[in-house]
Amino acid sequence: MHTRELSVFVENKAGRLAVLTKLLGQAGINIRGFSVADMSDYGIVRLIVDKPDEAAALLRDRSFIVRESNLICIRVPDQPGGLSSILNMLSASDINVEYMYAIVDTLIVFNVENPDQAESLLLESGVKVVSGPEVYSL
Amino acid sequence: MKMKIWDRRRECARREEIDELQRRNLAHTLKWAYDNVAMYRHRMDKAGFDPTAFKCPDDLRRLPFTTKQDLRDNYPFGLFAVPKDKLVRIHSSSGTTGKPTVVGYTRRDLRTWSELVARMVTAAGVTHRDTIQISFGYGLFTGGFGLHYGMERVGASVVPVSSGNTQRQLMIMQDFGTTALVSTPSYAMYMAETLAEAGIDPAGLELRYGLFGSEPWSEEMRTELEHKWNITATDNYGLSEIMGPGVSGECLLKQGMHLAEDHFFFEIIDPKTEEPLPAGEEGELVITTLTKEALPVIRYRTRDITRIITDPCPCGRTLYRMTRVVGRTDDMLIIRGVNVFPSQVESVLLEIEGTQPHYQLVVDRQGQLDTLEVWVEVSDNLFFNEMKRMHELSETIRSRIESVLGLNVKIKLVEPRSLARSEGKAKRVLDMRKK
Numbered sequence: 303m304h305t306r307e308l309s310v311f312v313e314n315k316a317g318r319l320a321v322l323t324k325l326l327g328q329a330g331i332n333i334r335g336f337s338v339a340d341m342s343d344y345g346i347v348r349l350i351v352d353k354p355d356e357a358a359a360l361l362r363d364r365s366f367i368v369r370e371s372n373l374i375c376i377r378v379p380d381q382p383g384g385l386s387s388i389l390n391m392l393s394a395s396d397i398n399v400e401y402m403y404a405i406v407d408t409l410i411v412f413n414v415e416n417p418d419q420a421e422s423l424l425l426e427s428g429v430k431v432v433s434g435p436e437v438y439s440l
Numbered sequence: 441m442k443m444k445i446w447d448r449r450r451e452c453a454r455r456e457e458i459d460e461l462q463r464r465n466l467a468h469t470l471k472w473a474y475d476n477v478a479m480y481r482h483r484m485d486k487a488g489f490d491p492t493a494f495k496c497p498d499d500l501r502r503l504p505f506t507t508k509q510d511l512r513d514n515y516p517f518g519l520f521a522v523p524k525d526k527l528v529r530i531h532s533s534s535g536t537t538g539k540p541t542v543v544g545y546t547r548r549d550l551r552t553w554s555e556l557v558a559r560m561v562t563a564a565g566v567t568h569r570d571t572i573q574i575s576f577g578y579g580l581f582t583g584g585f586g587l588h589y590g591m592e593r594v595g596a597s598v599v600p601v602s603s604g605n606t607q608r609q610l611m612i613m614q615d616f617g618t619t620a621l622v623s624t625p626s627y628a629m630y631m632a633e634t635l636a637e638a639g640i641d642p643a644g645l646e647l648r649y650g651l652f653g654s655e656p657w658s659e660e661m662r663t664e665l666e667h668k669w670n671i672t673a674t675d676n677y678g679l680s681e682i683m684g685p686g687v688s689g690e691c692l693l694k695q696g697m698h699l700a701e702d703h704f705f706f707e708i709i710d711p712k713t714e715e716p717l718p719a720g721e722e723g724e725l726v727i728t729t730l731t732k733e734a735l736p737v738i739r740y741r742t743r744d745i746t747r748i749i750t751d752p753c754p755c756g757r758t759l760y761r762m763t764r765v766v767g768r769t770d771d772m773l774i775i776r777g778v779n780v781f782p783s784q785v786e787s788v789l790l791e792i793e794g795t796q797p798h799y800q801l802v803v804d805r806q807g808q809l810d811t812l813e814v815w816v817e818v819s820d821n822l823f824f825n826e827m828k829r830m831h832e833l834s835e836t837i838r839s840r841i842e843s844v845l846g847l848n849v850k851i852k853l854v855e856p857r858s859l860a861r862s863e864g865k866a867k868r869v870l871d872m873r874k875k
Contacts, residue, residue: 309825311818313855339827343852346825365857367823400826413825 303433304372304417306354310347311367314340322347325364331357334437335405350375350405352438373411374421375437377430385410388429395423406440443692443755446562446594447555450702451757458701458758465730466705467494473736476521479514480738497705501716505726505739511541511681520544522734531680532580543582543680544734550589552731553683556700557590560689563698563757564674565649566620568595573613575623575631576654577603582684583654587622590686596620603627606634613645620649625657625665625673629797632668642670651676653685656744656765658783660790661797662694675764681740682727688762696749696761703731706762707739708748711769722747724769725762743769745781773803773869775810778847782868785814788840800859802852804872813850814841817859 312318319338326333326349335350351357354370361368378384392399392412397420400413409432414420421431445451453461470491473480484491487502511519520527522544529545545553566572572591578584584602591598599616601609603623609631612618621628628650635642650665650673657675665673676689677697687704688697699706704727708717711724725742729735745768749761767781774780786797798817803810816822816837824830834851841849860867 307825309823311823311853311855313858318855341827341830344854346827346830348825365855367818367820367856369823369825371825 303435304421305350305375305411305432305434305437307371307373307411307413308349308351308354308358308361309369309371310349310361311344312347313344314342319347322361322366325360326351326357329356329360331360332438334440335403335409335411337401337403339401348401348403350411350437354438371413372417373413374417374424375405375409375411375432375434376424377432378410388424391424391427391429392420395419397423405437409437409440443565444562444567445756446559451559451698451759453702453758455758461702462705462730463496466497466500466728467491469728469730469732469736470494470738472521472733473738477519477736479510479519480736500705500707500728500739503739505714505741506737507741508541508681508743511543512539515539516542517544519737520734521736522546527734529585531582531585531684533680541681546733549683549732549734552703553586553686554589554593556683556686556703557586558593559700560676560686560698561587561590561594561596561620561651563689563691563755564620564651564676565672565692566591566594566596566651570596570619570649571599571617571646572596572620572622573599573601573609573616573618575601575603575609575621575627582678582680586678586684586686587651591622606631607638610635610638610640613647614640617646619646620651621647621669621671622651624654625652625661626655628652628665628669628673629661632665636668642668645670647671649674651689653677653689656767656771656781656783658787658790659764660787664790664797677744677762677765679742679744682729682737682742683732687727691753691755691757693753693755695753696763698753698757698759698761699748701759704728705730706748706760708746709741711743711745719748719750722763722766725765745769745772771869773801773812773871775803775812775847778845780812780845780847784844785841786868788844789816789837792837792840798856798859800868800870802870802872810873811850812845812847813852815852815854815859817856818853819856822853 332352337348339346358368398415402410402412404410424431474484474491489502526546527544528547531543533541574587576583650671653676662673674690678685678687688699690697707726708723709726710717717723725744725746727740729737744765746762746765767783772779789797800815802813838851
């Protein structure tokens with residue numbers, strides 16, 4: 303089962319991230335992981351939260367633009383070459399990684415071209431893939 | 441398509457009849473203004489112009505233009521040609537950019553105005569069977585009352601909602617079965633958004649026509665409005681200094697606005713040299729009233745940029761047409777020597793799928809160089825979770841605007857609803873250069 307990610311458009315001006323995180327906090331939504339990709343004028347805030355549906359509805363209600371994507375979450379072996387072995391498997395099968403980032407622990411979420419194919423490929427190779435619900439409740 | 445014509449005798453008159461009517465009424469107006477308005481008397485005397493010797497419209501060129509400043513300088517009633525007891529209505533501009541301009545109407549002027557609006561709305565598809573929601577502001581602004589009385593003249597059911605309170609507008613539209621909406625195009629767009637947010641399907645409304653005016657808009661915005669509301673949208677034109685709405689309006693063929701040439705004389709001039717331009721060239725519209733009693737106006741500079749079409753319209757009307765106003769000489773920005781109208785940017789944005797026309801041009805100066813930034817609100821269709829696609833989007837917008845304007849621009853994507861919304865005329869330009 304994939305891990306849902308919310309991408310939010312945020313203008314690069316003081317306090318916007320604070321507003322965003324405060325909204326989620328007040329609604330009792332827990333952020334399990336995040337990443338910020340930024341340009342000079344705006345950024346894309348990527349969020350893994352425990353209640354993705356609620357969070358998306360809340361943000362949209364407050365006029366944020368939100369896009370939802372399915373990512374796969376992988377437990378990367380915590381040892382030298384751990385990440386490399388995962389990436390090699392994906393590239394050997396021609397699966398392109400759009401972006402990835404580490405969330406809690408050594409968990410890393412990947413936005414890949416074909417999450418289903420990537421997931422079964424990794425599972426077959428004995429890599430631990432963590433399900434969405436599991437991620438949310440970590 | 442069978443289209444109704446309100447006043448066939450006038451609207452389909454032979455050209456010679458219109459020319460003769462114009463010549464006769466011009467002579468009358470010049471005399472009327474000379475006898476009753478001090479400013480015009482002084483100006484004609486100074487130009488050595490004898491109104492009784494007026495022969496043909498070309499003679500007009502010897503007279504100076506009337507400007508908005510002239511109306512301000514004569515605030516409030518200095519240019520009126522009748523005593524106050526002959527006035528039955530007085531309107532005024534808001535005066536946000538200085539002293540307000542005040543305009544007045546005699547009983548006959550109001551009758552003419554209603555008649556011309558009736559003509560215009562009939563051309564736009566309205567009949568006595570329609571229910572009209574007027575979402576123009578009422579009050580001193582001529583838009584609300586102008587449309588109101590013209591619609592009543594046609595016999596339509598008029599709902600004078602005025603502007604604002606968008607939720608109530610939509611409720612009335614649904615409950616009263618509004619069939620035609622009168623508003624500014626930007627407010628119609630804003631209402632359409634609210635409609636979509638409320639989850640109302642426009643196909644379920646009885647709305648069929650939109651009569652939009654009082655600010656420049658683009659052909660692409662028309663397409664968007666027609667699609668969003670599931671209606672036929674027409675453009676119309678007018679200005680309070682001349683009368684109000686009803687000076688010109690499109691028929692359902694939507695190929696230019698038929699001019700009320702039996703009540704106004706139109707010229708196109710080069711706004712820089714102030715010389716008249718040959719028929720068909722784009723320039724500033726100049727209007728002389730032909731039948732106004734209370735406030736005759738001679739060679740009024742409208743600041744609106746348009747073109748006159750003399751080809752006959754397939755609808756059967758013989759009155760010449762003007763193209764949609766591409767901009768105002770005072771909206772026109774000169775950036776690094778290039779003329780820029782906000783409507784050009786709007787056209788580009790609407791061509792890019794999914795882009796809402798919520799934008800603002802921000803002009804500034806760094807050192808000696810003018811800079812132009814275009815701020816565009818992102819929307820659901822305009823947001824991707826991948827940075828490279830966002831970057832591509834900005835680049836697409838940038839390169840298209842640059843190719844249209846011939847200027848370097850910087851695109852700034854901003855959050856939804858962060859640009860100011862207006863229920864009246866949209867504010868599209870922020871010029872931060874020192875004047």
